[in-house]
Amino acid sequence: MAKKIDEEALGEAYNRALALEKAGDVDAAVAAYEEVLAIDPDDHGGAAVRIAAMGRGETPVKAPDAYVETLFDQHAEVFEDVLVEQLGYHVPMLVRQRLQALKLGPFKRLLDLGCGTGLTGGALRDLCADMTGIDISEKMVEIAHEKDLYETLFVAEVEDFLDDNDEEAFDIISATDVLPYLGALEPLFFGAAENLTPGGLFIFSSETLPEEILAGRAYMVGPHQRFAHADAYVRERLTATGFELVEISDINVRMEDGQPTPGHLVIARYIG
Template sequence: MAGGFDEEALAEAYNRALTLEKAGEAVEAAAAYRECLALDPDDHGGAAVRLAALGQGETPASAGDAYVATLFDQHADAFEDILVRQLGYGVPALIAERLGEIAPGPYRRMLDLGCGTGLAGEALAERAETIIGVDLSEGMIENCFDKGVYDQLFIGEAVGFLEDFDEEAPFDLVVAADVLPYLGDLDPLLANAAARMAGGGILAFSTETLPDAVFGSRDFMVGPHQRFHHRAAYVTERLGAHGFEVLSCEGIIVRRQEGQPAPGHLVVARRR
């Protein structure tokens, strides 16, 4: 036993589940993923979102802290090469461009939720006097620190950080680039962001989405690549419910997934 669970047994069950999933054996794969959850309730491997993607389990509220931290720790050193150069990810630059058009600032205090290696901080460095970043992955934070763009960096989950951060000064710019694909229910994030923001403050983030017909009656769902997709109407409705005025919600291509464009939205909202 290591790390509180039997890593060898977990690896065997997880690899078996992946093999069954690739073979199109959804029911059998789901049984193996449930074995993974029984062995590792914290779900470092993301079994819960894989079950949801297979249509074999309820959609969780988020991808889970253990899974997200493990995923990004594994890819921290190659993150920018994979995401930017191989997958064509450009959301931070798109956020910077859109803010320049409709809400240029300057800003006193920026919070970068899920800051990763600091791509958003680099893109917005000239717009904010103080930049604070938070990410679940220690490996990401280490790489981000080396860039020298952020005034403070923290290891933590976005919603928990907003709940627990003990500085009284509000943020007038909060950015969450590529965070919502790891969250389902947006109420905790939006409620806590609103509580930490000054009136007139700007919230800018990206989502991933699917055609409305795919959602059925759902507001969000886990897609085939284990990422959350949100209906645009749900996003804008929840923003309004938490005291934000939507300034812009435009369709974008977030990145490429297996050679195909991954559609999403770039959202800019103002705290009332």
């Protein structure tokens, strides 16, 4: 039986950690976040990624599932307004534009990983005969369901779904705004390969940072608690999991504190 979380102690420790982080007292903030982790080992508040974002501790291989689920459940109702209207997020339309420019499609079966409220599904609906959406947040999936975009929707963690799925393969898999919550990319890329038809497309966005900040690292947690990936690492992992690169484009993923967030839009083909 799971140990009951002391919500009062957790809230006190987390608020103290945030205040210390904001004040620039990194050592004390890290200690407070470690207190948070001791109270809540599943890490609903993302303490581990906040520690990593301050340049301390080990970089996690992914954001904790409990954190991602909680984050998007909490923001589901305002998600599109904040992301699209306030942060200028237009990656789903960029996906559509690049597929059309390269004369790729139409497609039989789309698997939309991290489908959220259905932004990518909406952008690609007329290009796909059948669409399946996956998201870890039940509240996001409920909103996507209300739009009646997808033939099938699942509440699941994307890597687990890819590992467990034994349904018919897909000829296109999308993952927009998924990589910022993953560090190591092998499970995602291998899982995508396992679920694609030969010649199927894998299209995804990623965030990156200048090489002087990445300093030779494959990935790191950036200042906004999101993972940034080195271009070379993305390319190398794609090749290692059976993909050939069709196109990689430099994009602005979103605005953050009034500044563009540099990233890539990647289209790869599974060749086995």
